[in-house]
Amino acid sequence: MTPPTRALFVLHTAAPSGAELAALRLMRALAGRGTVEVAAAYCEDGPMLARTREAGIPATLLVGRFDSRAMTIQTRDIRRFAAGLLRLAQLGWRLGDLTRRTGASVLVAESTKALLMAAVASRRARVPLVWHVHDRVSREYFGRWLAIALRVLGWVSGAGLIANSRSTLDQLITWRRPTLVAHPGVDRIEPGPRDPQRPPDRTVVAVVGRLTPWKGQDVFLRAVARLRVRPARVLLVGGTLFGEEAYRSGLQELADELGLPVTFTGHVEDPQEYMRQADVLVHCSVLAEPFGQVVVEGMAAGCAVIASGPGGPAEIVEPEVSGLLVDGGDHRQLTAALDRLLQDRSLRERLAHGGTARAERFAIADAARDVAAFLEQVVGARTGRRGRSHV
Numbered sequence: 001m002t003p004p005t006r007a008l009f010v011l012h013t014a015a016p017s018g019a020e021l022a023a024l025r026l027m028r029a030l031a032g033r034g035t036v037e038v039a040a041a042y043c044e045d046g047p048m049l050a051r052t053r054e055a056g057i058p059a060t061l062l063v064g065r066f067d068s069r070a071m072t073i074q075t076r077d078i079r080r081f082a083a084g085l086l087r088l089a090q091l092g093w094r095l096g097d098l099t100r101r102t103g104a105s106v107l108v109a110e111s112t113k114a115l116l117m118a119a120v121a122s123r124r125a126r127v128p129l130v131w132h133v134h135d136r137v138s139r140e141y142f143g144r145w146l147a148i149a150l151r152v153l154g155w156v157s158g159a160g161l162i163a164n165s166r167s168t169l170d171q172l173i174t175w176r177r178p179t180l181v182a183h184p185g186v187d188r189i190e191p192g193p194r195d196p197q198r199p200p201d202r203t204v205v206a207v208v209g210r211l212t213p214w215k216g217q218d219v220f221l222r223a224v225a226r227l228r229v230r231p232a233r234v235l236l237v238g239g240t241l242f243g244e245e246a247y248r249s250g251l252q253e254l255a256d257e258l259g260l261p262v263t264f265t266g267h268v269e270d271p272q273e274y275m276r277q278a279d280v281l282v283h284c285s286v287l288a289e290p291f292g293q294v295v296v297e298g299m300a301a302g303c304a305v306i307a308s309g310p311g312g313p314a315e316i317v318e319p320e321v322s323g324l325l326v327d328g329g330d331h332r333q334l335t336a337a338l339d340r341l342l343q344d345r346s347l348r349e350r351l352a353h354g355g356t357a358r359a360e361r362f363a364i365a366d367a368a369r370d371v372a373a374f375l376e377q378v379v380g381a382r383t384g385r386r387g388r389s390h391v
Contacts, residue, residue, distance in 0.1 A: 005375050006037045008104035010095065010121075012088075012113035014046025015241055016267075017210065018293060019134035022164070022184035023110045024048065028055050029185065029368035036372050039102060043091050043117065060098060062091050085116070092117035096124025105379045108132050108162075112142075112150055119157035128159035128382045130375065134184075136290050136311065137171045147171075160378040162371065164291040165312035178381075180374045183315075185364030186296050194276040194302050197348045198232075205338070206235040206278035206303070208271045208294045211248045216284040216308070216329065218254060223284075223334040225258040229342055234260055237274045239267030275301035279348060280341055283307040286329035292316060296362045299323070299355030304348040306337045322358035323351055 009027055011020055023040075030036045040059040042049045052059040095117050099107060107129045109118040115131050122129035131154045137147050154161065155173035162180045163169035169181055198204070205224070209215050217236055224234060234255075240248050248264070255262040265274065271294075275281060281298030283289070288311030295307045295316050305323035307313035317323040324341065326333040341348055 003105075004035065004037050005372070005379050006103055006105045007039070007108055007375055008099055008102060008106070009038065009040045009108045009110055010114040010118045011040060011042050011048065011110045012044070012117065013111075014042045014044050014048040016047050016051075017241060019111060020048045022134065022293060023132070024052055024055065025185065025187060025364050026368060026371060027052070027057050029364045030372055031055075031057060033368055033372055036375060039104065041095055041098060043088075058102075062094050062098070088113060088116045089120055092120025093124060095121035099125035099127060105383075106130060106159075106375055108375070110134065112137075115150070115154060115157070119153060122157060128378050129157055130160045130162060130378055131158040132162045132164075133168050133172065134164050134290055136168050136288055138288075140287050159382065160374065162374065165315050167288060167311045167315065168290045178374070178377060180370060182367045182371050182374075183312075183362050184291055184293050185362055185367035186293065186300060186359070187364055197279050197304070197345045197352065199345065200229045200342045201232065203231040203279045203342050204233045204235065204277055205231045205280045205282060205342075206237055206274055206298075207282050207284060208235075208237040208275065208298065209283075210238050210244075211236065211240050211251065212244050213247055214285060214287045216286040217251055219286060219329060219331050219334065220282055220284040221251065221254050221258060221260060221262070223331040223338060224260055226331070226335045227342065228339055230260070231280075231342060232261065234262045235265065235274050235278060236262055237265045237268060237271050271297070272301055275303055278303050280304050280306065280338070282334070282338070283313060284328070284334060285311075287311075288328065289313055295323070296359050299352075300359035302352050302356055304341055304351040305355050306334070306341065308334075316358070316362070318354070318358060321351075322354040 027038045031038045038057055040052050043062045045061055049059055099121050107118045107122055109115040109131050118129050137150050139147050151173045160178045161172055162182050164184050166181050207217055207220050275298055281303035283295050285308050291312035295313050298305050307317050307325055308328035309325045317325050319325050324337045326337050
């Protein structure tokens with residue numbers, strides 16, 4: 001009998017941000033299939049560690065202190081950055097020991113920092129490494145030289161690459177490496193009660209996501225201020241991470257200055273309640289989004305969606321069928337799209353219906369099926385076993 005694929009997922013942080021939440025959904029779905037044995041390793045304590053264990057997935061906190069903020073893209077302290085790099089290498093050595101003890105047959109790195117750790121562990125434990133890429137490895141995100149270094153490291157150390165969108169995969173070196181585009185699936189969302197689309201002057205518009213400059217909430221507020229008919233309510237759903245409180249304060253000041261009826265919810269565990277209150281959900285990132293889970297979630301909740309391209313949202317939204325697309329950071333385009341939607345209730349109803357149907361194409365069960373086959377292929381190539389490919 002062929003032994004099961006034993007996948008050890010590596011996460012550098014236990015904060016509940018998009019990539020970590022997507023990873024947990026995937027791990028749960030893989031474990032539910034029964035063909036892959038799933039475990040996780042975190043190098044920081046936090047909510048995601050507890051949630052992973054609550055989901056019945058074995059999760060280990062690697063011994064050793066690591067401050068993920070020591071290695072942010074904005075870090076200018078070279079000594080601090082180098083110390084963080086050394087700490088990741090040390091944790092990678094310990095991760096190699098854990099890989100051996102647990103009998104893992106493949107490591108899955110869920111971030112760039114996890115890639116650095118897993119590259120060390122993969123060599124130490126002599127198991128293949130798959131880099132599951134949630135970020136666009138581009139100069140806009142990482143700067144020119146760091147982006148190049150990460151692409152090279154991913155190609156040299158990775159036995160396979162999984163990307164959350166075609167847009168993300170296009171940023172990587174893929175020569176002679178098996179690849180898979182696996183959109184971050186969403187859990188099935190049962191249709192819940194929601195009000196029909198409201199008249200223009202009673203509409204509710206929501207933006208859901210972390211409050212951070214690249215998500216463009218300030219662009220959104222300026223666009224709303226220019227509308228011919230303003231919505232009755234504006235919801236900014238999400239909290240701050242990684243020292244972004246100043247940006248949140250600036251948004252509050254901007255909303256007050258523009259006289260907008262904005263509700264700041266802070267971090268919420270499940271934003272579906274707010275999405276079901278909204279007539280329109282706006283995704284307004286100013287940089288190309290790697291995927292855009294919130295776009296799918298908004299569609300599933302029955303919102304009419306406006307999303308910013310390029311990037312992953314352009315792979316989700318069918319323009320004029322399941323939503324509207326605008327250029328990221330262009331407040332004039334965003335204003336025009338909002339004006340059009342808010343004043344045309346029948347258009348909102350049509351796009352919301354099309355979006356609900358489109359969201360069904362992004363089920364987590366489908367992503368888990370493809371990832372399971374891909375991991376089997378990578379392990380099979382290393383051990384001589386035959387694996388099925390859905391690439």
